[in-house]
Amino acid sequence: MFTIQQIKEAHSKVKSGADFPKYMQDIIALGVTSFETFVFDNHTNYYGKDNFQISSIGFSETLVIADKSNIEQFKSDLKMHQQGKTDYMTFLNDCAKSGVEKWIVVMDTMTCSYYDKLGNEMVVEVIPSV
Template sequence: MSNQQKMFTLEQIKTAHSKVKSGADFPAYIQNLKKMGVTYYETFVRDGHTDYFGNNNYKVVSPAIYEKLTIVAKSNEKEFRIQLKNHQDGKTDYLTFCMDAANSGIEKWGVCIKKMTCIYFDRLNEKILVEEIPH
């Protein structure tokens, strides 16, 4: 990249993500992404792919990581909060969490690194839950 600043790569993100064993490791992962220049990302529950965004409309898309899941039409915030807490406490692995999210009607989550928030959305792109990320 001649006159353009080099941005993060999918390989760098994969390396940072490989250190995440449970939801308890999430805050450190976010700090690593921030250092790389990621400003926002969205993870899609249906297949686990993620769109990562940086400055100047820079975007990297990860491939799907599991077979497609069906997202239920009606979201269940109460049930999802329980599943999220279990995951953050290290009681479930990532795939289990994604299956739980799909069964609770969660379509995707978006992480705003500047605001240190994670927002969970349903199939209608309505906010179901907004969480502050510990830092």
């Protein structure tokens, strides 16, 4: 299966949200079938075939996730990130202030779903192909 180091190497090529589709292709090639990233410390659970799971270590400093979600603000921030106008740390901070607790990416459907603290789906985006 894949390792966290292999995923880190693929992720090191990502400079903004504009690079996300290529990153998806790279980790699919490694065998990742889905992953779940938690905004508060950026740790991620990666899943592969045959119930394979591996997790990255999060940041030591954590972000506070807003209790009230702001979907419209998040959509605006997400668009800016996808256009390459913000870096990853800015995006994480934008997620936190808009109440995004985590996102889940599913490779079979090429979707990324963002969730608030109550588990409500805030936004679902289709990841474009490269």
